Amino acid sequence: MSYLLAVCLVIAQAPELVDRTLAIVSGHTITLSDARTAMALGLVEGDEVDAALVQHLVDRELMLREADRYEPPPPSAERVEARLADVRARAGGDEVLSRMLALGGFSEGRLRAWVRDDMRIATYLQQRFVSDERRDDLIADWVSDLRRRAQVVMLPP
16 A cells, blocks of 8 residues: 555656757757747747747747847837837737746746847848848858858757
């Protein structure tokens, strides 16, 4: 009888999978909860966490590292607040947004940083690549080169 009780206690205390690593980009980990939360908040496009979404998050991280190197001007506080207001509205208000952030392990500060970083990447791309018919191809080639130069480990989603 005591053996059965001991087994039940061990099973009840068994570790629970809290998160999973999807990719590591030069030491920065991208997790399943990152991907799900970014998707739920409309920060990235997608209906499911698949290889394409993970690749998008990897590419975002690579572009952010380049933007950090060249330090484009930061977005204004007003622009960041406007984008955060869009995210709040899309989520369904402050209460729902707070629950979504908590479920995904995000904080309000992390969300703000994500939005600001997206704007910094956009500014960097605007500065670096002229708007013409070849712009998308040039950016794709540049990101491909970033992938080759970086240490990227992709794990199955």
